[in-house]
Amino acid sequence: MMATLSDPMVPSPFRIQRVLKETYDTYTLELDPANGADGFSFAPGQFNMVYVSGVGEVPISISGDPDKPRTLVHTVRSVGTVTQKLCAGGRGRVLGVRGPFGTSWPVEQAVGSDVVVVCGGIGLAPLRPAIYHVMANREKYGRVALLYGARTPEDLLYKLELPRWRGQFDLQVEVTVDAATGGWRGNVGVVTTLIPPARFDAENTVAMVCGPEVMMRFTLLELEKRGVPSENTFVSMERNMKCAVGFCGHCQFGPTFICKDGPVFRYDQIQPFFVTREI
Amino acid sequence: MAAESLERILGEHPFFEGLKKAYLQLFVDCASNVRFNAGEMIFREGEDADKFYLIRQGKVALETYAPQRTVIIQTLGEGEVLGWSWLVPPYRWRFGARATELTRAIALDGKCLRGNSEEDHDLGYELMKRAAQIMERRLQAARLQLLDVYGSGPAKR
């Protein structure tokens, strides 16, 4: 029995092929289908419900390359019972996967525009598929800037890929950390400080933002200051999820269900709810 | 570098936007070109703060020191203004500043400008207005850094 439209609560088995340690509490898992399926198609920004047998299920964004559906990639931060087990799971362990669910980053809408990606902490993980897509279709886009902030240099994700991206393509990659010791040669300061000098044409840009809500609020303010219209700004939201198919009610955010109306939202459409506390 | 070039550079910098020509000339007279190699200290915490800098190229780290470690508070890059302690008593640097890479800047004689501002309060007002904006941005950024938004941090290492 597999997850289908008729029974979306049934997971499919996926086997861990590789575990990459990104930081002291964050791991990237590469998964292959364990039941003979060809791979896993998804759109950048979508997420799965990942199940650890007998323990529980959590929503995790897909962080791999949408053009390489053979391998399913998830970057997981160990913050609770299930994610702790996920991060501890070694090669060969079988997990359950339901999905993909949710809306995706506007990589099609952004064709012909500049692209600015602003992310903080683990927020880079749900954006990485969009970055891969843009890089694979580089000629379709104008200037592309990735602005990434993390707590400390040790907390940066994809440490080997970041310099490759900066070096390989016509891509502005700026990284900053909140705090660093003397040995760090990069930027120190909150990610919003990277926005004023970033190279993009505010009136013809699609902005994609992901990170802790506080960080997103201040980022959106800076983007607005630079003149990026809120109809061209997209954010990825997060809420408690139990079913991911619009039945359990947990992920409600104002009138939207983050599992089906999101997680990627056009900012102007959710702006009144975004600034309402405890909604 | 000829004075006219300095005038052009200062005139184009956002910090000097809207300043009347006479004041701009005063700044030019107090300005000079400086350069710091990677790793060089620009000023140290506690020293007299008599200058401020417009960074034209490179990166500067603002640092402070705790036992056995140096903590970088913030880095400043091209186009940013380094230093406002010269405007506020006791006119001593609150942090150290170190060029993390080859950095070229324009140094402005803050002590001289302080003197001029005491005589000409209009000049003083223009300076204060601009410095207030810089401080506001720094304060905002510092507050955000304090929020430590990226999570609980290493629980056990």
Add this chain to the structure above:
Amino acid sequence: MGKMSQTAEPAVLERDHLQLLLDVLSKGGYRVLGPTVRDQAVFYDDLTSLADAPAGWTDEQNGGTYRLKKRADGALFGYVHGPDSWKKFLHPAVVRLWRAKTGGNGFQIEEGPEEAGKFAFIGVRSCELHAIAVQDKVFLDGKYSDPVYKARRQNNFIVAVNCGRAGGTCFCASMKTGPKATSGFDLALTEVLEAKRHYFVVEVGTKQGAEVLDKVPHKAAGAEEKAKAEGIVAKAARQMGRTMDTKGIKELLYRNYENPRWDDVAKRCLSCGNCTLVCPTCFCTTVEDATDLTGEHVERWRKLDSCFTMDFSYIHGGSIRSTARARYRQWMTHKIATWIDQFGTSGCVGCGRCITWCPVGIDITEEAAAIRQSEKS
């Protein structure tokens, strides 16, 4: 009697023959469910015999108050409703979604949800018909449909009953969900008690309804009987003690997320969640994954949940809605405002249960009115 079509004229069923209707349904393989009296309240439960029905009982309901009182007559449907609703059967509080065996290659699903069989509901009020329709939209109309609800809703036989009196907390008239049942039933009964007669005027809603009615002795309703039935329902409509002004109510709530009234209700609300338990449309659930000691057998269970719990909105770092104020606001705004954007109808059917069963008597109609009033001053 010949076959009656959907547009058939109303019929009359004598009280003494109502049991036969239940028998026909039981014989037809239905699990017959209806009102029973237990623990001093009316609960929906198995009802194979009318002896278990609340004959001669009525209820007194008000904010935070519910009492069963004996009637002077033997009316079967003289009460209004109790603390539960038909979602008890269609959207059960505890259900196992699947059971699996784990092994080297992951896991094998062994069993899905258990078969529920087919249900016949006896005594469904108009507000409850609307509540079922509201939940149909939630569970059946989207990209995904809920297989548990779908299976239980299929082959549902519904005998509705038109209210003879408004309950103490009812406001279905202003929500346009009653008291007269207009759709969503197979048969609809209006109970008529006269000095020498006790009968039901029966309206046929579907072909299945007509087929079942055919197996029970009945006759065409006369003009007087029909008029009697209509009068009874009209009287109930006039008795409503509460109203909800629904004009622009969605926009009203959207404008008032920071209205001080929320602080006011937060002082009273205990976050007990009773309202979400008794509400016939509240549908939130949680999922629990379980395992045996060996880890070899795993199960996934679904349980009814309430947005009033602290955990409901928990993400790492804390709960989004940590205050009672935020949680009450979420419940009420969802029920009467955001529900409309989500599913095209209000989530509230005006049954009044939340008012009756709130231990401190918080009244959703009063809260809505207060918010509306605050804009005028």
